[in-house]
Amino acid sequence: MLPAWLAIASVFLHLLAAAFWVGGMLFLGIVVVPALRGTPERARMVERIGLLFERAGIGALLLVLLTGLLNLWFRGVRSVEQLWETPVGRMGLLKLGLFLGMVGLSLWHNRVLGKRAVRLLQEAPEHLQTRQLWRWSSWVGRLVLVVSLVLVFLGVLLARGVSLW
Numbered sequence: 001m002l003p004a005w006l007a008i009a010s011v012f013l014h015l016l017a018a019a020f021w022v023g024g025m026l027f028l029g030i031v032v033v034p035a036l037r038g039t040p041e042r043a044r045m046v047e048r049i050g051l052l053f054e055r056a057g058i059g060a061l062l063l064v065l066l067t068g069l070l071n072l073w074f075r076g077v078r079s080v081e082q083l084w085e086t087p088v089g090r091m092g093l094l095k096l097g098l099f100l101g102m103v104g105l106s107l108w109h110n111r112v113l114g115k116r117a118v119r120l121l122q123e124a125p126e127h128l129q130t131r132q133l134w135r136w137s138s139w140v141g142r143l144v145l146v147v148s149l150v151l152v153f154l155g156v157l158l159a160r161g162v163s164l165w
């Protein structure tokens with residue numbers, strides 16, 4: 001009885017953490033960033049909100065990873081070899097690879113591009129380089145969102161027994 005409840009709890013927490021991550025990014029991109037555009041507070045607020053979301057996002061992503069591995073275990077992937085020897089394992093491996101790539105992209109977006117863009121916006125708001133860096137940072141942020149949405153789609157396939165390879 002206990003493992004069945006644990007499996008349900010694990011999927012529930014996986015969905016909750018994934019919803020926080022994807023929903024948070026959509027909210028930032030669709031509501032927060034446009035609302036701050038053109039305001040004198042823009043650079044400071046983007047930096048502050050970004051830092052707060054990063055902190056909560058790290059917690060959510062750790063939970064996604066932990067429950068994702070647990071979900072795989074409950075779906076019968078009980079050894080490392082089964083990650084490439086079974087269809088469910090291979091889908092899990094694909095999700096794991098994309099997940100790690102997405103985390104790397106997200107760190108690059110927050111810690112390198114975003115940080116530099118905020119600094120440039122404070123020092124030289126009208127400079128061409130500032131605008132270019134903001135555009136770059138924004139495209140990398142969108143890519144993080146797209147990869148996250150692909151991870152949702154792969155999760156839906158996986159939960160219905162569909163394997164892509």
Ligand code: HEM
Nearest residue numbers: 018064065068069071072095096099151152155156158159
């Ligand atoms: C940001 C990253 C991720 C997102 C947004 C995400 C999203 C989702 C969603 C929405 C589902 C539910 C599909 C459904 O019930 O129809 C799901 C299921 C699943 N995910 Fe993820 N996922 C992520 C990362 C991972 C990782 C890293 C793993 C493996 C280590 C993983 C393994 C699984 C498994 C095994 C299921 C099937 C759960 C079940 O029904 O037993 N996910 N995922």
